[in-house]
Amino acid sequence: MAYRLGNRLLPVYSRVSGALRGRGLGRIGPLHLTHEWLLAKLNEGLVDVQGHKMLLDPIDTLGLSVRDVWEPLETKVVQNEVRRGSVVLDIGAHIGYYTLMMARLVGSRGRVFAFEPNPANYDLLRRNIQINSYRNVTAVNRAVSDMQTKTRPHPSEDNSGDHRIYDSKDGRRSVEVRSIGLNSYFRRYTRRIDFIKMDIQGAEPGAIRGMSSLLQSHHPRMVVEFWPFGLTRFGVSGMEFLELLMSFDYELFEVDERTSSIEPADINALVAAYDPDDEFRHTNVLCVPGAA
Secondary structure, three states: OHHHHHHHHEEEEEEHHHHOOOOOOHHHHHHHHHHHHHHHHOOOOEEEEEEEEEOOOOOOOOOOOOOOOOOHHHHHHHHHHOOOEEEEEEEEOOOOOHHHHHHHHHHOOOOEEOOOOOOHHHHHHHHHHHHOOOOOEEOOOOOOOOEEEOOOOOOOOOOOOOOOOOOEEEEEOOOEEEEEEEEEEEEOOOOOOOOEEEEOOOOHHHHHHHHHHHHHOOOOOOEEEOHHHHHHOOOOHHHHHHHHHHHOOEEEEEEEEEOOOOEEHHHHHHHHOOOOOOOOOOOEEEEEEEEO
């Protein structure tokens, strides 16, 4: 009965939530907690997301039970960038929103490598791949870094997408997982890697350093998160991270969800716009290989 009731009420709540979106109500503590509680109660069974059936994390971090799109502009970027037959990487795959999308786009001749270190997220990722019968996805339960070792991510209890491989000094417990460098992982891989989507909560610099040879030889296009709050706690400033990307001959474009625009990035303006002390200020950057 709970399952059937949830499926009846979910479309209703989806319409109400959608109508109120963008009015800042999520910043009101009691309303935000009520929203999360309702999602947890209504989110039972499979949910339709972008033409896929998905199992969601218990608190539905991405809100996919009330809307079937996460980060609309980045979603469009991925849909535009990924081609049939491509080989693509989803680094920080979470429960598979982008992984499933990429798997459909690349088709049977393409390949998706999805990296997710958190055991609970990885389990949902693997199950979502199976539910949708994709055989062109390799799911890897590893953190992507610049070394092959054991690390201890610090997961968030109220945001399944906010697991950090550094100690954020906010009382989080840690879970031991293995990390890998992609230079080593793909050392004997013969196909060209065409596209990378990466969102790993400020640990992107380590991942970039660990795939330096791959970037130099394959020159994949990338979309990566730019979150100075997380970057600085990883030990790298926002400017240092942007300069690291540019050192591989990438031209940078901001993928701005707030303005629904993609514009060439002035790195000084970008650093100034995103305060490293503001946990909620972040954006995405599209990295396009230069003409050289």
